[in-house]
Amino acid sequence: MTITLGHGSGGRLSHELTQQHFLPRFSNAALSALTDAAVLRVGELGELALTTDGYVVTPRFFPGGDLGRLAVSGTVNDLAMVGAEPIALTAGFILEEGLALAELDRIVDSMAATAREAGVSVVAGDTKVVARGACDGVFITTSGLGKISAGFRPDPSKARPGDAVLLSGTMADHGMAVMACREGLRLEGDLRSDVAPVIDLVRALVRAGVDVHTLRDPTRGGVAQSLLEIATSASVEVVLDQRSLPIRAPVAAACELFGIDPLYVANEGKLIAFVPESQAATALAALRAHPLGQSATVIGHVQAADEPGVLLETPLGARRVIRMPLGELLPRIC
Amino acid sequence: MTITLGHGSGGRLSHELTQQHFLPRFSNAALSALTDAAVLRVGELGELALTTDGYVVTPRFFPGGDLGRLAVSGTVNDLAMVGAEPIALTAGFILEEGLALAELDRIVDSMAATAREAGVSVVAGDTKVVARGACDGVFITTSGLGKISAGFRPDPSKARPGDAVLLSGTMADHGMAVMACREGLRLEGDLRSDVAPVIDLVRALVRAGVDVHTLRDPTRGGVAQSLLEIATSASVEVVLDQRSLPIRAPVAAACELFGIDPLYVANEGKLIAFVPESQAATALAALRAHPLGQSATVIGHVQAADEPGVLLETPLGARRVIRMPLGELLPRIC
Numbered sequence: 001m002t003i004t005l006g007h008g009s010g011g012r013l014s015h016e017l018t019q020q021h022f023l024p025r026f027s028n029a030a031l032s033a034l035t036d037a038a039v040l041r042v043g044e045l046g047e048l049a050l051t052t053d054g055y056v057v058t059p060r061f062f063p064g065g066d067l068g069r070l071a072v073s074g075t076v077n078d079l080a081m082v083g084a085e086p087i088a089l090t091a092g093f094i095l096e097e098g099l100a101l102a103e104l105d106r107i108v109d110s111m112a113a114t115a116r117e118a119g120v121s122v123v124a125g126d127t128k129v130v131a132r133g134a135c136d137g138v139f140i141t142t143s144g145l146g147k148i149s150a151g152f153r154p155d156p157s158k159a160r161p162g163d164a165v166l167l168s169g170t171m172a173d174h175g176m177a178v179m180a181c182r183e184g185l186r187l188e189g190d191l192r193s194d195v196a197p198v199i200d201l202v203r204a205l206v207r208a209g210v211d212v213h214t215l216r217d218p219t220r221g222g223v224a225q226s227l228l229e230i231a232t233s234a235s236v237e238v239v240l241d242q243r244s245l246p247i248r249a250p251v252a253a254a255c256e257l258f259g260i261d262p263l264y265v266a267n268e269g270k271l272i273a274f275v276p277e278s279q280a281a282t283a284l285a286a287l288r289a290h291p292l293g294q295s296a297t298v299i300g301h302v303q304a305a306d307e308p309g310v311l312l313e314t315p316l317g318a319r320r321v322i323r324m325p326l327g328e329l330l331p332r333i334c
Numbered sequence: 335m336t337i338t339l340g341h342g343s344g345g346r347l348s349h350e351l352t353q354q355h356f357l358p359r360f361s362n363a364a365l366s367a368l369t370d371a372a373v374l375r376v377g378e379l380g381e382l383a384l385t386t387d388g389y390v391v392t393p394r395f396f397p398g399g400d401l402g403r404l405a406v407s408g409t410v411n412d413l414a415m416v417g418a419e420p421i422a423l424t425a426g427f428i429l430e431e432g433l434a435l436a437e438l439d440r441i442v443d444s445m446a447a448t449a450r451e452a453g454v455s456v457v458a459g460d461t462k463v464v465a466r467g468a469c470d471g472v473f474i475t476t477s478g479l480g481k482i483s484a485g486f487r488p489d490p491s492k493a494r495p496g497d498a499v500l501l502s503g504t505m506a507d508h509g510m511a512v513m514a515c516r517e518g519l520r521l522e523g524d525l526r527s528d529v530a531p532v533i534d535l536v537r538a539l540v541r542a543g544v545d546v547h548t549l550r551d552p553t554r555g556g557v558a559q560s561l562l563e564i565a566t567s568a569s570v571e572v573v574l575d576q577r578s579l580p581i582r583a584p585v586a587a588a589c590e591l592f593g594i595d596p597l598y599v600a601n602e603g604k605l606i607a608f609v610p611e612s613q614a615a616t617a618l619a620a621l622r623a624h625p626l627g628q629s630a631t632v633i634g635h636v637q638a639a640d641e642p643g644v645l646l647e648t649p650l651g652a653r654r655v656i657r658m659p660l661g662e663l664l665p666r667i668c
Contacts, residue, residue: 001435008429008463021439022459025446030422030457038457040422042481045380052424052477054462088364088374090386092475094428095342101335105355112359123364123372125356126475128388129342130666136468141426141460141475143386147376332464 010220011325034229035156036081036217039148047148049084051075054141058332060107062181064173064193065268067138068110070334073268075144076118076197077217081271083154084146086120086199092141093127099137107138118197120144152206154273156233158213163302164280165238166273168201168287169194169295170246171223175265175333176254185257191250196269201293205273208286214274217267219334223299224263224322226272227310237305240312240322244299263312264325266333274302344554345659368563369490370415370551373482381482383418385409388475392666394441396515398507398527399602401472402444404668407602409476410452410531411551415605417488418480420454420533427461428473441472452531454478486540488608490567492547497636498614499572500607502535502621503528503629504580505557509599509667510588519591525584530603535627539607542620548608551601553668557633558597558656560606561644571639574646574656578633597646598659600667608636 006013023032030038037051053074060067072089079086091111095104115122173194180191198217205212214234218226223245227238247255247262255262269292275283280298287293310322340347357366364372371385387408394401406423413420425445429438449456507528514525532551539546548568552560557579561572581589581596589596603626609617614632621627644656 003429003431003433003435003438003463005431005463005465008461014461017461018459021435022442022461025439025442026425026449026456026459027446028455028457030455031459038422038424040457040479042421045481048421048479050422050424050477050479051458052426052475053460054426054428054475056428056462056464056468087376087382088372088384090372090384090477091360092386092388092426092477094388094390094473094475095337097337097339099337101337101355104337105359108356108359112361115360121362121364122360123362123374124385125352125360125365126387127342127348127351127356128390128473128666128668129337129339130390130470131339133467134390134470135473136464139428139462139469139473141386141388141428141477143384143424143426143475143477145374145382145384145479332462334462 005331006326010225013326036078037084039082049079049082049146049148051078052141052143054139055334056139056332057178057334059181060138062178062193063191064177065195066107066110067140068107069114070195070268071140071142072111072114073195073197074334075142076120076199079144079146080199080202081215081217083152084148086118087145087147088123089115089120090124090143091122094135094139095127095129096135096137097129097132114197118199154212154215156214156230159230159234159236159274159302160213161236161302161304162277163213163274164277164298165300166283166296167246167299168271168293170248171267172247172251172255172262172265174268175330176251178333179330180254191254194267194269196292198269198271198292201271201287201290204286204290205283208282210275210279210283212273212275216272218270218272219266219268222264222266225324228324231308231310235308236302237308238300238302238310240300242312242314244297246295246297339665340660344559347660370412371418373416383413383416383480383482385412386475386477388473389668390473390666391512391668393515394472396512396527397525398511399529400441400444401474402441403448404529404602405474405476406445406448407529407531408668409478410454410533413478413480414533414536415549415551417486418482420452421479421481422457423449423454424458424477425456426475428469429461429463430469430471431463431466433471448531452533488546488549490548490564493564493568493570493608493636494547495570495636495638496611497547497608498611498632499634500617500630501633502605502627504582505601506581506585506589506596506599508602509664510585512667513664514588525588528601528603530626532603532605532626535605535621535624538620538624539617542616544609544613544617546607546609550606552604552606553600553602556598556600559658562658565642565644569642570636571642572634572636572644574634576646576648578631580629580631
């Protein structure tokens, strides 16, 4: 058995790698929860959140963002999804001999700017250099430490029947922007990545007093994969309303061209929120008041079910079962 | 200007990359301290330590250790050097398509075993897979979170005239073991890496009540580089006694064969401690009582100086100035 690109996809192969190879070996409760960030109760310190992610996107610069912005946004967002306020980030660089120093500078500038945008600092770092050909330019692994306040603790297991499912904006922008850039396609209209820290959207929900049950940033595997994991964790069924799924016209066109379902495509500046139906309007208003959440909408609801899963309801009333993809749709998207 | 292997060496080029390209962009006090781990005062939480390191050693399995053991030991040791007790680790894997799953399992087993040895858990992880040829097998970036107790806060700037400089064991074992393994040399005697978490040695010093001024694990750049950084940070002069520098005979022979000064070679299971002269005997006894510290010895002392630096005193009484190496002696040693 060897590693395939699918093992890094966030799909079924990733899931199996985690379940069968990592979890039994590192066996501990914080890891096994498989939340976006591990939540640690540290004696008198209260609850801290800790997370790490590697970033290997190619190309390193794409419309709407770059590797550096991605490396900070992704990690800040993982903290935000467990309800943590970021305390600090670390960045580990693996550089290929021969990389232009000016390119590294641009990436680091972008990391620093994005960190400022999220209100956090990069407090520790490391640089390794490998010989020409031993890595592809620049890989960054960003870790994040956050503090969880008492009283705000969203978790995938807390989704429950009666919840409304909100998406903070349009789907598939990041994945299709990277894909189109990689393939050198000049598509009608603008394909731009949505990469951004969404912590301000979470802060807005908290300020509005919304009882947020579950948060998730739909990155690798897209909205479909995120909802499948939440449904499984909470043992509920999520019903999506196909008509309400927000997608920009050029993104929809690109998905059609590539034959890719936008539900499975990575987003890097969006969040999914599960909130009680009665608070959906308040939550929507809070999200829409922020530039990153202007296109926020309710995309579905949660119902009780014998078997957890995700259903897509078409305009004609048909229901399609959404499944976990086996492997990789778009390698090296993040 | 392009990145060279020397930028990852821990030597002068690394120093310049950090000082001129990273620090001005990420500008913050915790990072600029350039300690093994960043020390953060987090409101009512007290002091936390946060650190990250990438591990790209080749070969991944070598006498005395492997990539997994290195990836846990290195990060635990960075926490230990600022006086922190590890709370949790994270691990980010970048895997090459085609890697044998059985090899990954061995590495992860070794990480888990080493984490148990240090009394810490890996609570969060991430896996990215890149196409064949886009990385060299497995890269691991390990981050660590630790808690600093009131009253124990070693720091490079705290070294002071009158301190004794202790080394917890023999020099250059890791670097020469990897080097010999890489070159396929069968040298007389055993060349084995010393890679190990040294947190228990720090705990022993604390239990013995030693007023430790400064701790450092002499990894990339070796004992020389570590002492140079401490001397600069504390504005003192370190005088090493060449006769007292502990080195195993086969390691000395290998260094001679390769024409490498063992003072500059990486160690991965050693610590340097600066303690008041009056407590040197207590500190030595505490270190020697532990299997990892049996060969601990006093290697030098600190004196006041107009210009900070490191001097090596030869058996004949001559004094040689130790300088920072420009670049890479042994690439991909860690």
